[in-house]
Amino acid sequence: MINEALLKLLVCPQSKEPLTQIGAELVCKKSKLAYPIVDGIPVLLVEEARKIS
Numbered sequence: 001m002i003n004e005a006l007l008k009l010l011v012c013p014q015s016k017e018p019l020t021q022i023g024a025e026l027v028c029k030k031s032k033l034a035y036p037i038v039d040g041i042p043v044l045l046v047e048e049a050r051k052i053s
Helices: 004-009
Strands: 020-022 025-028 032-039
Touching: none
Parallel strands: none
Antiparallel strands: 020 025, 025 032
16 A cells, blocks of 8 residues: 555656556556556556556
């Protein structure tokens, strides 16, 4: 789980919109990308994100 204060600072690198944590991913609704959290560290690389519907 990502610290709430940190989560408020993180944005999607593509859309610059806020992210929401869902399980082990940070999700951006606008860009429809889900960024993985690996060993407690968010990987905010568009190349590593998966597309969501």
